[in-house]
Amino acid sequence: MVMVSELLRYRVTDPKGHHTKLVDLTISQLDTDYPLVTHIIYRLPDQKGEAFLPWKIVKGIDHATRQILVESHKPAKEIDTLDQAVRLGRDVLDALILDLQNRRTTRANDLWLEEEKREVHLTAADTSGRAILRRLVRGRFDDRERRALYDWKYIEFLRGDPQAVNSGAPYHGRIVRLPPGEIAHLTSTIPYLHAAELLALLPKQLAADVLEVMAPERQLQVLEELDEAFAVQVLEHMAPDLAADIIGHLDLKLAQTYLNRLPKRSGKRITDLLKYAAHTVGGIMTNDVVTVSPRLTIREARSVLHEKLKEPDFVYFIYAVEDRPPHKLRGVVSLRQFLTAEDDQTVEEIMNPYLLALSPFDSPTEAGYRLLNSQLAALPVVGKDGELLGTVTIDAAVAQVAPRSWRAQAPKVFS
Amino acid sequence: MSEKGAPQGLEPVEELDLSSLPNRPGALHDSLRLNIRGRSVTLRRFQHSPRGLLKWLLILGPGLIASSAGNDAGGIAIYSQTGAKFGYDLIWVMVILMVSLAVVQEMGSRLGAATGRGLLDLIRERFGIDWAIFAMAILFIANSGIVVSEFLGIGAAAELFGISKWIVVPVAAVLLWYLVIFGSYAWVEKIFLVMTLVFFAYPVAAILAGPDWGEVARGAFLPTIRPEREYIFLLVGLMGTTITPFMQLFQQSSTVERGVARRHYGPERVDAYAGAIFSNLISISMIIATAATLHLAGQTEIESAADAALALEPFAGNAAKTLFGVGLMGASLLAGAVLPLATAYAVSEVLGVPKGVNLDFRRAPIFFGLFTGMILLGATLSLIPNLPVIQWMVAVQVLNGALLPVMLIFILRLINDEQLMGPLKNTRIYNLLGWGTFTLVATAVLIMLGGQVLSMVGVIK
Numbered sequence: 001m002v003m004v005s006e007l008l009r010y011r012v013t014d015p016k017g018h019h020t021k022l023v024d025l026t027i028s029q030l031d032t033d034y035p036l037v038t039h040i041i042y043r044l045p046d047q048k049g050e051a052f053l054p055w056k057i058v059k060g061i062d063h064a065t066r067q068i069l070v071e072s073h074k075p076a077k078e079i080d081t082l083d084q085a086v087r088l089g090r091d092v093l094d095a096l097i098l099d100l101q102n103r104r105t106t107r108a109n110d111l112w113l114e115e116e117k118r119e120v121h122l123t124a125a126d127t128s129g130r131a132i133l134r135r136l137v138r139g140r141f142d143d144r145e146r147r148a149l150y151d152w153k154y155i156e157f158l159r160g161d162p163q164a165v166n167s168g169a170p171y172h173g174r175i176v177r178l179p180p181g182e183i184a185h186l187t188s189t190i191p192y193l194h195a196a197e198l199l200a201l202l203p204k205q206l207a208a209d210v211l212e213v214m215a216p217e218r219q220l221q222v223l224e225e226l227d228e229a230f231a232v233q234v235l236e237h238m239a240p241d242l243a244a245d246i247i248g249h250l251d252l253k254l255a256q257t258y259l260n261r262l263p264k265r266s267g268k269r270i271t272d273l274l275k276y277a278a279h280t281v282g283g284i285m286t287n288d289v290v291t292v293s294p295r296l297t298i299r300e301a302r303s304v305l306h307e308k309l310k311e312p313d314f315v316y317f318i319y320a321v322e323d324r325p326p327h328k329l330r331g332v333v334s335l336r337q338f339l340t341a342e343d344d345q346t347v348e349e350i351m352n353p354y355l356l357a358l359s360p361f362d363s364p365t366e367a368g369y370r371l372l373n374s375q376l377a378a379l380p381v382v383g384k385d386g387e388l389l390g391t392v393t394i395d396a397a398v399a400q401v402a403p404r405s406w407r408a409q410a411p412k413v414f415s
Numbered sequence: 416m417s418e419k420g421a422p423q424g425l426e427p428v429e430e431l432d433l434s435s436l437p438n439r440p441g442a443l444h445d446s447l448r449l450n451i452r453g454r455s456v457t458l459r460r461f462q463h464s465p466r467g468l469l470k471w472l473l474i475l476g477p478g479l480i481a482s483s484a485g486n487d488a489g490g491i492a493i494y495s496q497t498g499a500k501f502g503y504d505l506i507w508v509m510v511i512l513m514v515s516l517a518v519v520q521e522m523g524s525r526l527g528a529a530t531g532r533g534l535l536d537l538i539r540e541r542f543g544i545d546w547a548i549f550a551m552a553i554l555f556i557a558n559s560g561i562v563v564s565e566f567l568g569i570g571a572a573a574e575l576f577g578i579s580k581w582i583v584v585p586v587a588a589v590l591l592w593y594l595v596i597f598g599s600y601a602w603v604e605k606i607f608l609v610m611t612l613v614f615f616a617y618p619v620a621a622i623l624a625g626p627d628w629g630e631v632a633r634g635a636f637l638p639t640i641r642p643e644r645e646y647i648f649l650l651v652g653l654m655g656t657t658i659t660p661f662m663q664l665f666q667q668s669s670t671v672e673r674g675v676a677r678r679h680y681g682p683e684r685v686d687a688y689a690g691a692i693f694s695n696l697i698s699i700s701m702i703i704a705t706a707a708t709l710h711l712a713g714q715t716e717i718e719s720a721a722d723a724a725l726a727l728e729p730f731a732g733n734a735a736k737t738l739f740g741v742g743l744m745g746a747s748l749l750a751g752a753v754l755p756l757a758t759a760y761a762v763s764e765v766l767g768v769p770k771g772v773n774l775d776f777r778r779a780p781i782f783f784g785l786f787t788g789m790i791l792l793g794a795t796l797s798l799i800p801n802l803p804v805i806q807w808m809v810a811v812q813v814l815n816g817a818l819l820p821v822m823l824i825f826i827l828r829l830i831n832d833e834q835l836m837g838p839l840k841n842t843r844i845y846n847l848l849g850w851g852t853f854t855l856v857a858t859a860v861l862i863m864l865g866g867q868v869l870s871m872v873g874v875i876k
Contacts, residue, residue, distance in 0.1 A: 136548060259449070267452070276459060329428055330427075359436050
């Protein structure tokens with residue numbers, strides 16, 4: 001039907017032919033594919049100030065003479081409720097939007113409205129440079145063929161306020177369909193407040209996955225802007241080593257708050273990791289590993305591990321660990337061996353007892369090279385009494401060895 | 416048999432003798448105790464934030480760079496002119512401008528930290544595309560002009576030392592380009608910070624010139640106004656070169672890129688203050704150095720920064736020439752990179768395309784394309800002989816002057832926006848200083864524009 005920038009230059013005319021200036025349009029239902037235009041805001045004819053009219057009072061739009069015909073200029077009485085409403089011109093036009101089709105962040109250079117059964121919907125955004133040009137020359141030389149309209153359904157409109165999600169602002173939420181890496185990539189080119197807003201929009205687990213792959217400085221900025229309860233949930237769903245990385249960089253006070261509020265199990269895991277300095281093997285290992293008693297038969301082990309295998313990121317190796325303290329590491333079983341073993345065999349029979357083990361106080365770079373040379377997916381970390389403390393995965397090893405510029409792009413195998 | 420029990424990987428893992436392993440690392444690692452769930456835990460992962468001098472040195476960044484870039488080739492020329500022509504008389508202006516610059520730059524960095532957005536991002540969102548394009552167009556034209564003058568400065572400084580500009584200018588252009596294209600923001604910032612050390616050449620030159628410090632103090636704290644056309648014009652010129660739109664832009668956008676968040680803004684403001692104080696002290700040293708030599712000797716006509724260096728030689732010796740030459744080279748290099756960056760930020764923000772030194776050509780083609788284009792343009796034009804550069808610079812100054820009050824209004828309105836700024840909104844004293852600066856600058860610009868118009872129609876010459 002019409003571009004918003006164009007429509008905003010139309011006049012509002014009543015049956016007696018009195019003109020007044022259109023100021024803006026409000027929209028609602030931003031969580032639907034195509035938000036509905038609900039009110040027109042116009043300048044009062046005689047006095048200064050603005051007034052609202054519901055869209056249903058519009059009798060028609062005359063594009064030839066650029067007029068919006070209304071039944072009367074008398075303002076509606078529900079003005080007070082519209083203060084919080086989203087305005088097309090003020091809030092959406094020129095705002096930062098995520099164009100999910102093209103996986104990019106851009107600005108809403110113009111907006112496209114469609115009329116259907118006397119209702120008007122926001123249906124597309126024009127993100128081309130031409131749209132800017134068109135607005136500058138006030139719509140002259142408009143070339144309708146060359147508009148770059150992107151379906152509003154695939155556009156996420158952000159307000160730049162991390163608290164908006166909590167206060168019930170509506171979103172499409174289509175972004176949750178993208179893989180975490182792509183979402184993280186999108187957030188790297190938007191302001192940190194927008195990134196925090198976007199993260200708050202996601203389900204906990206996805207938010208945790210996205211946060212895991214963000215650049216380190218961005219992680220801190222974003223986490224601190226999140227609502228505390230949500231931040232704790234996100235940390236809980238992250239891999240403990242990555243959560244410990246973030247918490248280790250926070251202000252002590254905030255770190256303490258988070259550690260105290262985390263559920264007991266994940267809180268303990270993260271706290272255990274925080275005991276090791278950053279530049280030690282303990283500082284790069286994860287302690288979310290799958291363990292099993294070596295004496296169990298494979299059948300028994302399967303039923304025990306059924307639940308245990310659901311959670312951790314790293315499930316490729318199952319470690320055989322003694323039941324009794326000090327829980328000595330006895331061997332390792334790969335997932336493939338575990339799946340293909342006979343039911344009646346014991347774990348002890350199929351496990352590999354000849355392991356390379358790391359000490360938590362080793363140099364992480366040395367450990368990284370050792371792991372890469374071994375061509376294994378992970379090496380276990382054992383303590384003084386031979387107890388299993390955690391494992392260094394190939395991801396952590398690559399992060400130690402790869403050049404800095406490479407690290408952000410290196411694929412994560414276990415996340 | 417080895418002393419440490421079974422060798423790793425050759426015997427079962429359970430047979431490893433690990434008893435020699437330490438229970439905890441030695442004193443090598445800092446530890447701190449935190450109370451978690453009622454139990455005291457020793458944690459070693461936390462990095463101690465640096466204290467003392469190091470802490471403040473690490474805060475230095477965008478503010479110091481932006482303000483220092485204002486002491487570029489054009490700046491050096493006008494400060495030298497001021498010293499040569501009117502001695503110490505105009506130093507007081509620089510003292511006042513120190514406060515103004517500090518206030519304006521601090522507001523820029525606060526806007527950046529509080530919103531995570533650049534100045535033109537905010538202008539587009541709050542005041543519409545028309546104003547954003549207006550500001551962008553002026554900045555683009557004006558900055559393109561200034562970039563040429565920076566590369567001229569690089570060439571002139573090279574020739575002072577007897578090296579051909581045909582070698583130095585292309586090499587400098589390639590180096591600056593390479594640094595920004597392939598460096599991360601943190602790396603680029605560090606190099607820029609190191610480059611600001613060059614400015615210490617000017618205080619040394621000022622001291623070597625052996626000024627009468629009593630006179631300097633009088634000039635700094637006793638304002639004098641002379642009803643002379645040239646005096647007024649220089650006064651206005653000083654304001655125009657000390658506070659420039661590109662500096663606010665760069666300050667805000669690079670604060671954003673540095674990743675300063677609103678919760679940690681507090682100490683960061685020191686960067687903006689330090690930058691303003693440092694850069695104005697440098698400008699004052701230029702005035703002192705030329706006032707104590709050229710002005711006393713009656714040599715009052717200085718056209719450019721390189722002129723100043725040459726003119727100093729007979730009075731202050733080879734050392735002064737060298738110091739001014741080194742300063743000019745460093746300043747032009749710094750501004751030669753900062754200006755294209757500020758422009759690239761501005762245009763990308765208005766168009767809403769990805770921007771940032773941390774990205775690469777593939778992800779931010781417009782940002783890096785603009786940066787490349789401006790460097791190329793500056794270096795090429797500066798090598799063409801006999802271009803009417805002085806006339807261009809006048810035009811550029813007029814443009815920048817016209818834009819500055821507009822930018823200040825935008826900044827002051829944005830920074831008083833409760834919804835945008837929250838607790839980082841301007842305080843009353845800040846508003847007072849901010850609007851005071853605006854009045855000062857607006858008056859200066861009106862005088863300058865008026866003067867331009869009058870001289871154009873031939874009323875004054």
